[in-house]
Amino acid sequence: xxxxxxxxxxxxxxxxxxxxxxxxxxxxxxxxxxxxxxxxxxxxxxxxxxxxxxxxxxxxxxxxxxxxxxxxxxxxxxxxxxxxxxxxxxxxxxxxxxxxxxxxxxxxxxxxxxxxxxxxxxxxxxxxxxxxxxxxxxxxxxxxxxxxxxxxxxxxxxxxxxxxxxxxxxxxxxx
Numbered sequence: 001x002x003x004x005x006x007x008x009x010x011x012x013x014x015x016x017x018x019x020x021x022x023x024x025x026x027x028x029x030x031x032x033x034x035x036x037x038x039x040x041x042x043x044x045x046x047x048x049x050x051x052x053x054x055x056x057x058x059x060x061x062x063x064x065x066x067x068x069x070x071x072x073x074x075x076x077x078x079x080x081x082x083x084x085x086x087x088x089x090x091x092x093x094x095x096x097x098x099x100x101x102x103x104x105x106x107x108x109x110x111x112x113x114x115x116x117x118x119x120x121x122x123x124x125x126x127x128x129x130x131x132x133x134x135x136x137x138x139x140x141x142x143x144x145x146x147x148x149x150x151x152x153x154x155x156x157x158x159x160x161x162x163x164x165x166x167x168x169x170x171x172x173x174x175x
Contacts, residue, residue: 077105078101082127099152
């Protein structure tokens, strides 16, 4: 209703922008296409939490979005642990593995991205997905030892460089 030109609440004419929706279940691509979104993102940093956050599905999801001239924006995160706020959700906890988990997510994201990647999150300490500098001064939260407080920002910078390199190569291939 909001993003399709024939929708009764169409907003793109008055409010141009880029509108992406969460690809949650297996039929997420079809739902987003029918809703006239510009693309999708996967949000969850707990791999296999949903169809959309399952890395093995990203190739199919990316191909579907590309075929429909839509963006596929995979989301990456350094790990996941929300048991401080959701004690029943331990089965979705993902260890940071000293950065290896984040690196695997970035590797898959760069492989399937069309130039955009979202990060879950910069400062969501309650779910353990933060990448902002950590100094271990928050009670009950861990720092990034043995790494420095900016460890995840440095990893992000490295992966952003990889994404830029891939994007340049794709643009050269189009020429």
